[in-house]
Amino acid sequence: MVTKEIEEQDGLSRRLFLTGTAAAGIGSLAVEMASFSAEASTQVAAADVASLPRVKQELVAPPFFPEHDQVAKGGPKVVEIRMVIEEKIMVLDDDDAEIWALTYNGSVPGPMVVVHEGDYVELTLVNPASSAMEHNIDFHASTGALGGGGLTHVSPGEECVLRFKATKAGVFVYHCAPGGAMIPYHVTHGMNGAIMVLPRDGLKGKNGEPIRYDRAYYIGEQDYYLAKDEDDEYIRYDTAGEDYADYMETMATLTPSHIVFNGAVGALTGDNALKASVGETVLIVHSQANRDTRPHLIGGHGDHVWESGSFTDAPQTGLETWFIAGGAAGAATYTFRQPGIYAYVNHNLIEAVLKGAAAHFVVDGEWDDDLMMQVKKPTPI
Ligand SMILES: [Cu+2]
Numbered sequence: 001m002v003t004k005e006i007e008e009q010d011g012l013s014r015r016l017f018l019t020g021t022a023a024a025g026i027g028s029l030a031v032e033m034a035s036f037s038a039e040a041s042t043q044v045a046a047a048d049v050a051s052l053p054r055v056k057q058e059l060v061a062p063p064f065f066p067e068h069d070q071v072a073k074g075g076p077k078v079v080e081i082r083m084v085i086e087e088k089i090m091v092l093d094d095d096d097a098e099i100w101a102l103t104y105n106g107s108v109p110g111p112m113v114v115v116h117e118g119d120y121v122e123l124t125l126v127n128p129a130s131s132a133m134e135h136n137i138d139f140h141a142s143t144g145a146l147g148g149g150g151l152t153h154v155s156p157g158e159e160c161v162l163r164f165k166a167t168k169a170g171v172f173v174y175h176c177a178p179g180g181a182m183i184p185y186h187v188t189h190g191m192n193g194a195i196m197v198l199p200r201d202g203l204k205g206k207n208g209e210p211i212r213y214d215r216a217y218y219i220g221e222q223d224y225y226l227a228k229d230e231d232d233e234y235i236r237y238d239t240a241g242e243d244y245a246d247y248m249e250t251m252a253t254l255t256p257s258h259i260v261f262n263g264a265v266g267a268l269t270g271d272n273a274l275k276a277s278v279g280e281t282v283l284i285v286h287s288q289a290n291r292d293t294r295p296h297l298i299g300g301h302g303d304h305v306w307e308s309g310s311f312t313d314a315p316q317t318g319l320e321t322w323f324i325a326g327g328a329a330g331a332a333t334y335t336f337r338q339p340g341i342y343a344y345v346n347h348n349l350i351e352a353v354l355k356g357a358a359a360h361f362v363v364d365g366e367w368d369d370d371l372m373m374q375v376k377k378p379t380p381i
């Protein structure tokens with residue numbers, strides 16, 4: 001049905017395609033909820049929020065975090081962020097497989113946002129006139145129908161502002177959810193990211209002891225469903241959205257062509273490997289907006305792991321592999337004790353090795369023979 005409408009390209013069909021409301025179900029629900037939520041949102045006690053200090057957070061491309069305090073300074077703030085939607089070709093692997101990625105700020109995943117519990121997040125979402133499609137954003141960290149999705153539909157050439165109170169401490173996914181089949185289509189074209197809502201007094205262990213980190217990295221795992229032609233080559237398209245009909249078929253197989261970290265195979269290996277030193281504690285936030293995954297640091301552990309992503313719960317300790325449910329983010333800390341190159345993988349090893357879900361940590365420092373040593377080199381038996 002949708003395919004036919006795209007081919008027709010008349011004004012109405014184009015609009016339906018852009019909004020995703022051509023597909024029945026969640027699409028129409030979203031529209032109804034949008035008007036309902038918009039009404040409710042006008043009742044917000046704007047006066048209280050207006051008295052709060054405002055700070056701008058400069059978002060940066062993953063795997064890096066924006067500058068932030070681990071322990072909040074002062075009371076709640078309004079944290080202003082800006083995301084510009086970018087539809088762009090991204091090369092996914094060494095074989096030049098490519099996709100018209102749908103992105104927040106040009107990266108897959110979108111940028112990490114960091115606030116403290118009780119802060120307000122105020123997002124300006126910009127959809128440039130050059131875009132082909134309508135987009136929006138659903139914050140799993142927020143409270144209110146559709147996570148802001150109903151209040152943020154921006155057509156090409158529009159921008160909007162959404163404010164929500166970060167009432168839940170934890171790490172959470174955000175993603176585009178325009179309606180109907182466009183929801184998985186946009187999410188599996190890269191349109192997702194994560195936000196970290198820290199407790200105001202910082203992260204804590206089982207016994208309330210403070211947990212601090214020296215570095216923080218954001219790993220967004222992404223499944224793509226590229227279509228191939230009759231010669232077994234990935235199909236290339238001239239414009240964003242042109243792959244829609246083919247992609248609907250490949251998505252329905254539930255079999256990704258690629259499962260990668262940070263947008264593409266090799267995005268976090270080689271020159272792009274994550275850096276750390278022996279003795280440093282690294283916070284790793286891992287998100288997967290669509291599909292279950294199971295991070296594992298080969299040669300290390302999860303010292304503290306918030307598997308569900310909720311900082312309200314005490315972290316688990318000493319994990320070998322942890323589970324991140326599709327549609328969620330999780331957090332883990334690890335203090336490196338040995339130098340070397342560590343692979344950080346989705347420990348479905350087929351997905352890591354054959355599909356691409358692997359990163360490297362390059363760790364410098366002194367080797368500790370007590371922890372590990374080669375007692376005898378390989379020699380003939
Ligand atoms: Cu979108």
